[in-house]
Amino acid sequence: MVNYIWAFLAIVGIIFGLFNGTMEEVNKAIFDGAKEAVTLCIGLISVLVFWLGMMRIAEESGLLERLSKLFRPLVKIIFPEVPTNHPAMGYILSNMISNMFGLGNAATPLGIKAMEELKKLNGGKNSASRSMVTFLAINTASITIIPTTVIAIRMNYNSASPTEIVVPTIIATIISAIGAILIDRYFYYRRSRKG
């Protein structure tokens, strides 16, 4: 799907430019766009290095683990079908904590492990269980505490206050996570009514 959208943007732009007489601008845009992207990535290095460095300390000091213990009661309410001491619970918690702190690369393998355990709980079937759908819904709602990359981009384009969006992002993310859980519950009860 991305392939189509990406090619569509460029092709339509070029054809439109041809008929609109804006070929000169299009030509310039190709090289300016590429240069802009590289400049931006270099700007991102500073914040990414700093943040992932801090997160490594949080990880090695056991701070992330402590946080996930804190969230355990909440996660038990969200996943009523997962037994408390099942390994799935641990993976779900670590995945959520990693996502919260913007550690996408650490979150994905943990999420896959969580899915494997949930599949075992579901008797190894190749259809999605209730807990799996819930886990996906929460992941797509992406609970974020520090939107690192966004802050870096805002810094790069001279925002007067790059971090002013932190609290609004947290509020929006909590609303969307609650929304995800409620929608998931609604679909679950609709399914179970049908039998």
Place this chain on the structure above:
Amino acid sequence: MQLISVISLTFIPLLIGFILLYGTFKQVPTYESFVEGGKEGIKIAVSIIPFLVGMMVAISIFRASGALDALMNWIRPLMNSLSVPAEIVPLLIIRPISGTAALGMTSDLIAVHHPDSFIGRLASVLQGSTDTTFYVLTVYFGAVGIKKMGDALKVGLLADLVGIVAAIVVVALVFGTK
């Protein structure tokens, strides 16, 4: 609303201070751990270069040709009646499909409209508060061989919609719509 800005401003320094204090207390070699973790940041920044170059070039062509303006004029009346800036619509479409593509669009919106404008702030919050539903679905279900997804896609996309509405309302309330 002033309070929210103050919390936003002090939150990160306080969190950093806390992490360092906790790490030192637990006798973690803080500086060495920091450097190790930081190396990963370079890898990530470099690895997204091709994604951003591809997406930002395509968007630049689309905009420079005048096609974007034509599209905006076409959808503006509908979007205005929903009080959503039309400029955000391409980002809304691509957000559930590709994370890096969305990152490219967010950067472009922030660069063109300034980070401290309504559109710049809205793009920032949207990028931070939603995720790539299709990617999460494909990777997680694909990795463990789930073929019947049940309601997962529907639930994920509806949750995205809630996230989008939440982002618009929160940004409008906190910063106003200028």
